[in-house]
Amino acid sequence: MSDPYAKLAELGLKVPEVVPPVAAYVPAVRTGNHVYVSGQLPMAEGKLLATGKVGAEITPEHAKELAARCALNGLAALEWLVGLDKVVKIVKVTGFVASAPGFSGQPGVINGASEVFGEVFGEAGRHARSAVGVGELPLNAPVEVELIAEIAD
Incomplete structure (x- = not known):
């Protein structure tokens, strides 16, 4: 697997x-060789975007x-708990989309998250996934993403 820090820099991401x-709750919890990352909202500098x-x-x-x-x-939560260099595989991503009536494009929306994991971790970033439409999310956020990652000892 490539170096996720180098890949982030190459992509111009931080x-x-x-x-x-x-x-x-806490941002992430480790059990065995897995980290469960709590649902992440589109926050930046303490504000919902x-x-x-x-x-x-x-x-x-x-x-x-x-x-x-x-x-x-989600990567920040992984970094906080174990470090991105410990990630072996992004196993599962669940995305929630606060959807207007009739909106059915949840998979395309959650591709935004899936593509980041694929770009940063390459093949190890390919994952199982659910993209779910919901009526409401915390703080009236439009999207929320949680993930499970396998990590090295």
């Missing part, structure tokens, strides 16, 4: 500071960019 939890429903106030294209930010925040 791992942000870990987003502090907005409720009673957008609010609203995808297919109404938020375009699918913008939502895809927000999902990419959620992925970067």
